[in-house]
Amino acid sequence: MxxxxxxxxxxxxxxxxxxxxxxxxxxFTNVDSFWWDNIYEDARQIGLKIKGFELENGYYCNGEFTENACFCAGKILDSHGESTETYQIALSFRTERDRIIADWPKDEHGELASTGDLDSELDRVEDDFLTAIRWAYHSLLIQEYNFLTGDxxxxxxxxxxxxxxxxxxxxxxxxxxxxxxxxxxxxxx
Structure with missing residues (x-):
C-alpha cells in the first residue's frame, strides 16, 4: 500500500x-448546457419563439412571432423596462406603424385607400421589427454568454x-x- x-x-x-x-x-463550466433557457423563456413570454442562434460562426438568431407583431410589441412595452433595447425597438415599431396608418391616404368616404399597398407597407414594418427584435435577443444571448464565461x-x-x-x-x-x-x-x- x-x-x-x-x-x-x-x-x-x-x-x-x-x-x-x-x-x-x-x-466554460457555466455554459456546458442550456445556459440560454432564461432568455428563450423571456422571448416566449413576449410572443417570440427563438429557434436557434450562433454567437461565433454565422452570427445569427433565428426566431418567429408566435402571435403577431402588435401582440409582441405590446408585451414588451408592458413587461420590459423603458431603458431596455427591446422596449425602444417595440416603441419605435408601434410609433412607425401608427404613423403609417394615420398618414395613409383616405378615399372620399374617409376610409383608408389602397389597403393592399397599406398591408404591404405594414408587413415591411413588421418584418423590420422582427429582424430588430431577433438582433436584440442575439445581443442578450451574447451578454449572458460573456457574463457566464467571465471571471x-x-x-x-x-x-x-x-x-x-x-x-x-x-x-x-x-x-x-x-x-x-x-x-x-x-x-x-
Whole structure:
C-alpha cells in the first residue's frame, strides 16, 4: 500500500497564478448546457419563439412571432423596462406603424385607400421589427454568454460548488472524492 498526501485548496487560497489557471481551465463550466433557457423563456413570454442562434460562426438568431407583431410589441412595452433595447425597438415599431396608418391616404368616404399597398407597407414594418427584435435577443444571448464565461461568474460557481484545487490551480474534485471512499471499498493488500 502506498499513501499519498496531497493538499487541496479553495479558490481564494490559491496564488494569483494558480487562480488564473483555474479560471482558464474552467472557462466554460457555466455554459456546458442550456445556459440560454432564461432568455428563450423571456422571448416566449413576449410572443417570440427563438429557434436557434450562433454567437461565433454565422452570427445569427433565428426566431418567429408566435402571435403577431402588435401582440409582441405590446408585451414588451408592458413587461420590459423603458431603458431596455427591446422596449425602444417595440416603441419605435408601434410609433412607425401608427404613423403609417394615420398618414395613409383616405378615399372620399374617409376610409383608408389602397389597403393592399397599406398591408404591404405594414408587413415591411413588421418584418423590420422582427429582424430588430431577433438582433436584440442575439445581443442578450451574447451578454449572458460573456457574463457566464467571465471571471466573476466562474468564481461564484467555484464558491457555490465548494470546489477545491491543487496548488497549481487544477480542479481537485475527483481527488477529494477518491480520498473519501470508505475503507471497505478500497482494495486490500
Amino acid at each position: 502506498k499513501t499519498i498526501e496531497l493538499h487541496i485548496y479553495l479558490f481564494p487560497e490559491l496564488s494569483e497564478e494558480a487562480q488564473e489557471r483555474a479560471l482558464d481551465d474552467q472557462r 466573476k461568474a466562474i468564481t461564484e460557481t467555484f464558491e457555490a460548488q465548494d470546489c477545491h484545487f491543487t496548488a497549481d490551480g487544477r480542479i481537485a474534485t475527483r481527488l477529494e472524492k477518491l480520498a473519501n471512499v470508505p475503507a471497505q471499498n478500497q482494495e486490500q493488500p
